Each structure stands twice: as C-alpha cells, then as structure tokens.
Amino acid sequence: MFNIERKGSENRVLSYKDQNCVGCGICSEVCPTDSLRLGPTVPIARGLIEMDLVSVNADSCAFCGLCSSACPFGAL
Ligand code: SF4
Numbered sequence: 001m002f003n004i005e006r007k008g009s010e011n012r013v014l015s016y017k018d019q020n021c022v023g024c025g026i027c028s029e030v031c032p033t034d035s036l037r038l039g040p041t042v043p044i045a046r047g048l049i050e051m052d053l054v055s056v057n058a059d060s061c062a063f064c065g066l067c068s069s070a071c072p073f074g075a076l
C-alpha cells in the first residue's frame with residue numbers, strides 16, 4: 001500500500017490498495033511517465049517475497065490519474 005501526494009493550487013493524491021490489486025499490469029502500461037513498476041507477481045502472490053505488486057516513483061508521477069482510471073479493480 002502507498003499514498004503519495006502533491007500539494008499546490010490543488011492537492012492531488014495517488015493511493016494504492018494492495019488488497020484490490022491482481023497484478024495485471026495495466027496501470028504500468030498506461031502511465032505516460034513510466035512511474036509505475038510491476039514486481040515479480042508469482043513470488044509475491046505465493047508469499048515468497050514481501051512487497052507490493054505495484055510500486056510508484058513519486059518523483060516522476062504527474063498525478064494525471066490515468067492509472068486510476070484504467071485499473072479495473074479500483075486499486076489505484
Ligand atoms: S491496473 Fe490495478 S489491478 Fe492491475 S496491476 Fe495496476 S493496480 Fe493492480
């Protein structure tokens with residue numbers, strides 16, 4: 001789970017709910033700034049690695065919301 005935020009003339013927040021994510025990778029495909037990374041899905045799903053399926057680079061995220069619109073499972 002992560003939450004990143006950009007303050008300015010309008011506050012924008014991107015939140016990731018790991019419990020909703022199935023690791024489909026659609027979000028990383030649509031991100032125009034290449035800010036989302038999909039981890040090794042099989043070891044994570046099997047509990048062999050403790051990490052989220054998706055990670056974000058908060059420095060490059062433009063808070064455009066495309067990933068959130070594209071995620072079919074409401075994880076972003
Ligand atoms: S699109 Fe949604 S369900 Fe698919 S990997 Fe991204 S956050 Fe997870």
Ligand code: SF4
Nearest residue numbers: 031061062064065067
């Ligand atoms: S909000 Fe936009 S720039 Fe940020 S991770 Fe999602 S698609 Fe990429």
